[in-house]
Amino acid sequence: MDFLEVIxxxxxxxxxxDRPVEKELLDAIVRVAQTAPSSRNSKSSAFMIIEDxxxxxxxxxxxxxxSGLIAGAPxxxxxxxxxxxxxxxxxxxxxxxxxxxxxxxxxDLVSCWVHCNTRPRRKDEPDGAKADEYVSGLLxxxxxxxxxxxxxxxxxxxxx
Numbered sequence: 001m002d003f004l005e006v007i008x009x010x011x012x013x014x015x016x017x018d019r020p021v022e023k024e025l026l027d028a029i030v031r032v033a034q035t036a037p038s039s040r041n042s043k044s045s046a047f048m049i050i051e052d053x054x055x056x057x058x059x060x061x062x063x064x065x066x067s068g069l070i071a072g073a074p075x076x077x078x079x080x081x082x083x084x085x086x087x088x089x090x091x092x093x094x095x096x097x098x099x100x101x102x103x104x105x106x107x108d109l110v111s112c113w114v115h116c117n118t119r120p121r122r123k124d125e126p127d128g129a130k131a132d133e134y135v136s137g138l139l140x141x142x143x144x145x146x147x148x149x150x151x152x153x154x155x156x157x158x159x160x
Contacts, residue, residue: 067116079097
């Protein structure tokens with residue numbers, strides 16, 4: 001598939017086939033994300049591959065709206081930003097997450113980006129607990145490493 005076909009084919013998918021994504025593909029996706037451009041080549045993005053069903057279900061609970069689809073995915077990649085490397089880690093994470101979604105599409109997989117950076121956990125409590133703080137605690141992240149988004153990944157669910 002050439003690049004323009006990947007761009008045209010990429011779209012958000014929220015339902016996945018009950019089939020694991022091969023570890024080799026997930027590793028290849030992360031390798032692609034690591035090639036994403038970053039401010040002053042700071043390489044401030046980091047990635048966590050999540051395949052454990054319980055952890056995926058816990059990630060799905062980060063927000064009361066828009067994150068539930070993660071529980072149905074066989075895998076997800078958490079995109080993290082390291083603020084010690086640059087103040088532009090948010091921008092770098094967005095670019096990295098885009099590379100992830102394009103790589104996923106090129107591999108005939110599907111994905112959906114779920115934002116968590118500074119997002120409220122509850123829609124009716126915009127100034128309440130934040131999804132990124134929940135994800136940081138869940139994953140035991142060190143200070144200075146911030147979750148930006150979770151990209152759910154899987155094979156497309158076939159129409160019956």
